[in-house]
Amino acid sequence: MSPPGAKVNIAPSTLELADPGNGQAIINDFSIVVATVNGTGSQTSNLTLLRALFKMGIPINGKNIFPSNIQGLPTWYHIRVSHEGFIAFREPAEILVAFNQVTAKADMAKLPAGGVCLYSTDWRDISLRDDVYNYGIPTNQFLRQAGVKGKIKDYLTNMIYVGAIVQLLGIKLEFIEEALAYHFGRRQQLVDQNMGIVEMSYEWVAENLEKEDPYQVVPLDQTDGQILITGNEAAALGAVFGGVTVTSWYPITPSTSLVDALNDFLPKIRRDPDTGRATFAVIQAEDELAAAGMVMGAGWAGARAMTATSGPGLSLMSEFVGLGYFAEIPSVIWDIQRVGPSTGLPTRTSQGDILFAYYLGHGDTKNILLFPATAEECFEFGVIAFDLAEEIQTPVLVMSDLDLGMNTWMTPQFKFPSEPLKRGKVLSAEEVEERGFFRFLDLDGDGITYRTLPGNKNPKSAYLNRGTGHNRYAVYSEKPEDWEENMERLNRKFETARGMVPRPVIDQVDGAEIGIIAVGSTLPAIEEARSKLAKSGLSSDFLRIRALPTNDDTRDFVANHKRIYVIELNRDGQLHQLLTVEMPEMASRLMSLSRINGFPATARWIMNSIQAHESVNN
Amino acid sequence: MRTGQREKTNDIGLSRADYSGLTTTLCQGCGHNSISSQIIAVAFELNIRPHEIIRLSGIGCSSKTPAYFLGKSHGFNSLHGRMPAVGTGALIANHSLLAIGVSGDGDTASIGMGQFKHLMRRNVRMVYIVENNGVYGLTKGQFSATADEGQELKYAGTNPFPPEDLCVEAITAGCGFVARAFSGDPKQVRELLKAALSHRGTAFLDIISPCVTFNNRDTSTKSYAWGKEHAEPLQDLAYVPKDFVPRMDEIMVTHFSPGEVKLVELHDGSHIQLRKLEEDYDPADRLGALHRLEWARQQSEFITGLLYFNDSRPSMAEVNDLTETPLTELPANKLRPSPEALEEIMHSFL
Ligand SMILES: Cc1ncc(C[n+]2csc(CCOP(=O)(O)OP(=O)(O)O)c2C)c(N)n1
Ligand code: SF4
Ligand SMILES: [Mg+2]
Numbered sequence: 015m016s017p018p019g020a021k022v023n024i025a026p027s028t029l030e031l032a033d034p035g036n037g038q039a040i041i042n043d044f045s046i047v048v049a050t051v052n053g054t055g056s057q058t059s060n061l062t063l064l065r066a067l068f069k070m071g072i073p074i075n076g077k078n079i080f081p082s083n084i085q086g087l088p089t090w091y092h093i094r095v096s097h098e099g100f101i102a103f104r105e106p107a108e109i110l111v112a113f114n115q116v117t118a119k120a121d122m123a124k125l126p127a128g129g130v131c132l133y134s135t136d137w138r139d140i141s142l143r144d145d146v147y148n149y150g151i152p153t154n155q156f157l158r159q160a161g162v163k164g165k166i167k168d169y170l171t172n173m174i175y176v177g178a179i180v181q182l183l184g185i186k187l188e189f190i191e192e193a194l195a196y197h198f199g200r201r202q203q204l205v206d207q208n209m210g211i212v213e214m215s216y217e218w219v220a221e222n223l224e225k226e227d228p229y230q231v232v233p234l235d236q237t238d239g240q241i242l243i244t245g246n247e248a249a250a251l252g253a254v255f256g257g258v259t260v261t262s263w264y265p266i267t268p269s270t271s272l273v274d275a276l277n278d279f280l281p282k283i284r285r286d287p288d289t290g291r292a293t294f295a296v297i298q299a300e301d302e303l304a305a306a307g308m309v310m311g312a313g314w315a316g317a318r319a320m321t322a323t324s325g326p327g328l329s330l331m332s333e334f335v336g337l338g339y340f341a342e343i344p345s346v347i348w349d350i351q352r353v354g355p356s357t358g359l360p361t362r363t364s365q366g367d368i369l370f371a372y373y374l375g376h377g378d379t380k381n382i383l384l385f386p387a388t389a390e391e392c393f394e395f396g397v398i399a400f401d402l403a404e405e406i407q408t409p410v411l412v413m414s415d416l417d418l419g420m421n422t423w424m425t426p427q428f429k430f431p432s433e434p435l436k437r438g439k440v441l442s443a444e445e446v447e448e449r450g451f452f453r454f455l456d457l458d459g460d461g462i463t464y465r466t467l468p469g470n471k472n473p474k475s476a477y478l479n480r481g482t483g484h485n486r487y488a489v490y491s492e493k494p495e496d497w498e499e500n501m502e503r504l505n506r507k508f509e510t511a512r513g514m515v516p517r518p519v520i521d522q523v524d525g526a527e528i529g530i531i532a533v534g535s536t537l538p539a540i541e542e543a544r545s546k547l548a549k550s551g552l553s554s555d556f557l558r559i560r561a562l563p564t565n566d567d568t569r570d571f572v573a574n575h576k577r578i579y580v581i582e583l584n585r586d587g588q589l590h591q592l593l594t595v596e597m598p599e600m601a602s603r604l605m606s607l608s609r610i611n612g613f614p615a616t617a618r619w620i621m622n623s624i625q626a627h628e629s630v631n632n
Numbered sequence: 633m634r635t636g637q638r639e640k641t642n643d644i645g646l647s648r649a650d651y652s653g654l655t656t657t658l659c660q661g662c663g664h665n666s667i668s669s670q671i672i673a674v675a676f677e678l679n680i681r682p683h684e685i686i687r688l689s690g691i692g693c694s695s696k697t698p699a700y701f702l703g704k705s706h707g708f709n710s711l712h713g714r715m716p717a718v719g720t721g722a723l724i725a726n727h728s729l730l731a732i733g734v735s736g737d738g739d740t741a742s743i744g745m746g747q748f749k750h751l752m753r754r755n756v757r758m759v760y761i762v763e764n765n766g767v768y769g770l771t772k773g774q775f776s777a778t779a780d781e782g783q784e785l786k787y788a789g790t791n792p793f794p795p796e797d798l799c800v801e802a803i804t805a806g807c808g809f810v811a812r813a814f815s816g817d818p819k820q821v822r823e824l825l826k827a828a829l830s831h832r833g834t835a836f837l838d839i840i841s842p843c844v845t846f847n848n849r850d851t852s853t854k855s856y857a858w859g860k861e862h863a864e865p866l867q868d869l870a871y872v873p874k875d876f877v878p879r880m881d882e883i884m885v886t887h888f889s890p891g892e893v894k895l896v897e898l899h900d901g902s903h904i905q906l907r908k909l910e911e912d913y914d915p916a917d918r919l920g921a922l923h924r925l926e927w928a929r930q931q932s933e934f935i936t937g938l939l940y941f942n943d944s945r946p947s948m949a950e951v952n953d954l955t956e957t958p959l960t961e962l963p964a965n966k967l968r969p970s971p972e973a974l975e976e977i978m979h980s981f982l
Contacts, residue, residue: 241978241981241982242981243981247981251974251977254969255968255969255974256968257964257967257968259725259959259960259962259967260721260724260725260959262717262720262721279977283969283973283977284967284969286955286966289955289956291953291954291955291956292952292953292954292955293954293955293959293962293966293967294959295724295952295954295959297720297724297754297952299717299750300746300747300750301746303714303717303747304714304716304717304720304746304747304750305717306717307710307711307714307716307717307718307720307721307747308717308718308720308721308724309721310710310717310718310721311708311710311717311718311719311720311721311722311723311725312721312722312724312725313721313725314708314718314721314722315686315721315722315723315725315726315729315960316725316726316960316961317721317724317725317726317959317960318967319721319725333711333714334711334714337710337711427978428974428978430971430974431968434964435964435967435968466706467706467726467960468683468686468705468706468722468726468729469683469684469706469726469728469729469958469960469961470683470706471683472683473650473682473683473704475683475706476682476683476703476704476705476706476707477706477707478687478698478699478706478707478708478709479706479707479708479709480708480709481709481710481711482709489654490699
């Protein structure tokens with residue numbers, strides 16, 4: 015038996031047979047991986063396939079596994095299709111579109127026996143596996159026939175595999191046409207051009223190849239009323255409806271698309287209807303130091319201010335976040351986590367900034383962290399991050415990641431926020447007159463004091479905001495008792511925050527032996543693993559933390575389970591470490607199940623690891 | 633002018649004391665103190681409403697000074713070298729505010745050089761003062777990037793590197809109001825400050841402000857003795873308030889001895905009146921200004937005055953086409969679009 019609290023070993027993954035070989039069809043339950051070269055426009059083809067499946071009512075998820083490069087390196091797009099609604103990353107995929115000759119051999123080697131390989135017959139020296147279903151497509155011939163020349167050739171090549179997949183899986187062409195129309199914003203000429211290639215390939219496959227593999231799709235009704243959106247778009251939309259006024263940022267993958275989305279939505283729906291002028295500003299800063307500084311300046315002045323960044327940028331923001339904590343400045347920072355340290359793997363996903371973000375800033379800092387797990391939560395937290403920041407007067411870090419932020423998710427449509435904007439304890443000129451103003455005096459006993467904004471006409475409202483030691487009246491002080499009083503109050507404020515941040519989501523089942531705790535985008539893999547574990551006789555309860563600091567719900571959950579697996583995507587089990595610090599008396603119940611390889615979590619990894627550990631345990 | 637027993641008040645009924653701050657904790661004789669006094673004097677004289685101003689700074693002895701002036705205005709003493717970003721954020725959030733920012737040569741010319749230049753590029757509406765003493769005061773006497781080449785300091789030894797000229801940096805970064813002054817010439821500091829407060833975008837004042845504790849040897853170009861001896865104003869300056877536009881001949885007669893006089897109109901309709909002391913100097917000529925600064929460097933001249941002026945560029949807030957109401961004062965219904973707008977967007981993702 016491994017020592018309590020130790021890291022759980024990852025069991026080697028056992029490949030399941032893709033095709034049971036009994037001649038039975040496998041319907042709506044497989045993964046496709048499309049291997050192409052980046053910069054050729056394959057994203058359009060992949061999203062077209064994804065959307066067509068979605069329009070057929072089948073639960074799906076699309077993940078782009080892309081290189082840190084603009085053009086010419088291999089890229090893979092994974093589409094998970096699941097009638098059970100399991101949309102986690104799954105490797106290996108059963109269906110391979112091998113359209114990158116450079117990686118074809120390795121890609122083919124990954125296929126499970128009984129899988130499907132779609133390749134181009136124009137390639138030389140291609141050795142096919144005899145334990146998979148191979149379908150060769152004469153891509154050059156199509157392009158010649160269609161009279162495609164020049165730049166657009168690579169791009170349209172990608173529509174060839176779309177046509178072939180559509181034929182092989184039994185996707186209805188009308189859905190592809192709808193998806194193309196969506197993509198091209200109903201520019202019919204482009205739709206027709208792409209559709210022409212798709213149809214040509216579709217017909218050719220029908221006439222020339224015989225379908226032998228078992229994979230098929232049939233329409234379902236499980237996506238009705240849902241939308242397809244990336245987490246970053248959802249987050250931006252949340253910010254727009256949360257009343258963001260100032261955004262300052264510096265480009266960095268994978269957070270850039272969040273600000274791109276802001277730049278798309280804001281001018282459309284946040285111009286003042288009366289004057290057409292902007293009720294927002296988005297400033298591209300000279301670096302993340304400046305981005306954070308502008309957010310702090312704006313937050314202090316009374317704006318709903320935010321930035322979006324990733325690990326390297328967050329590193330640069332640390333001095334300002336510490337200032338924001340101590341000088342109590344409402345501010346929102348989205349950290350779309352990628353793999354670090356250093357430049358790391360900039361296009362791969364991770365949950366590696368948890369500890370860093372929680373303690374960001376030198377000295378005694380503790381920050382409020384939100385962990386969205388779905389596109390819907392990206393939207394919701396996009397809104398409430400501002401409420402919390404202004405109510406608690408502190409930086410709020412929203413911890414998303416590349417997988418959630420940049421990949422395309424199906425989600426119920428977002429609900430209009432039910433609560434009004436919460437602007438926190440801000441005193442007007444009149445209120446200052448009536449009750450006086452003491453910037454850091456804890457009048458309510460909750461650690462949260464009252465602030466005034468620059469521009470307040472009451473001369474008694476003025477104060478000099480600063481990162482240096484200050485007393486309750488915001489006057490510079492080096493007195494030990496003032497420092498202590500202030501830091502104790504900040505702690506009180508943090509305790510108050512425990513009851514204000516989103517509570518965890520708990521799913522308990524009868525007869526559960528073990529507990530699982532996690533944050534963020536590992537959710538789909540955990541749900542799938544739990545379902546499969548339950549089928550194998552091991553039921554589990556699940557608590558998904560949605561914010562730090564934690565509250566009693568988490569403590570109770572830990573107290574009620576003998577073994578709890580803390581699942582996360584980083585090497586050192588950062589969430590696990592935090593929980594053991596928060597509840598040292600129960601630390602031995604907490605097992606760390608953590609891993610970082612740049613890919614999203616898979617149900618198989620979670621299942622195998624838990625099973626392996628449990629079998630040793632019992 | 634009112635006189636009498638009662639404390640003198642300005643046109644909006646405020647006394648000088650209403651513009652002061654806490655008692656300074658800087659060394660006696662520090663150049664920075666005299667600049668604080670001029671800020672107080674100018675705010676009083678211009679009838680500035682304290683709530684329309686914010687005071688900003690970075691970190692350093694110079695950056696402490698906002699505690700010592702305009703105590704009835706909000707202020708933000710931020711991080712070392714990061715005042716520009718904080719100011720940019722605050723002023724985009726509330727563009728009705730006017731910022732007086734104080735920085736040091738360490739705060740600006742080293743750690744904050746990048747932000748300094750980008751603030752100028754963006755033309756944030758702010759009076760940016762560098763209290764330039766050629767040394768790090770607060771950390772006790774290290775060379776700053778504006779220290780003279782070959783200069784010797786007690787603790788720091790000999791400076792092997794050439795100084796940066798912050799006025800050159802400001803001009804090349806696109807700043808439209810660039811001036812140099814000497815804290816030992818309060819009148820010039822005052823007139824420049826007044827004009828700077830009326831400028832459309834960033835107004836930069838490089839004020840040589842001796843550090844009596846660490847860099848005041850007579851041979852230092854940042855010392856009192858050197859300044860008194862060498863300061864060469866390019867112009868005689870006088871600020872002319874908006875509702876007070878005298879005729880040209882009057883100006884010459886009443887305020888100045890004969891010489892060529894130029895009235896430069898500022899953004900709010902006030903003027904700065906320049907009487908040329910140097911025959912060919914034209915502050916509207918960017919290349920000329922750079923040329924003159926380089927010449928001054930070669931000749932070890934200490935030129936002061938309005939070095940460059942151009943208010944053709946829009947300010948940051950103008951570029952962003954912001955609502956007239958500051959973003960911080962917009963009501964909730966302007967900040968959150970309607971349920972229909974959300975529905976429409978949701979539809980577009982179906
Ligand atoms: C990030 C950071 N690094 C270093 C310091 C230490 N520090 C404080 S003031 C200062 C130099 C200030 O020099 P200057 O801006 O010229 O101001 P002066 O004191 O001369 O007026 C330094 C290096 C700091 N506060 N923060
Ligand atoms: S050390 Fe120099 S800069 Fe600092 S207060 Fe004293 S004289 Fe002024
Ligand atoms: Mg200095």
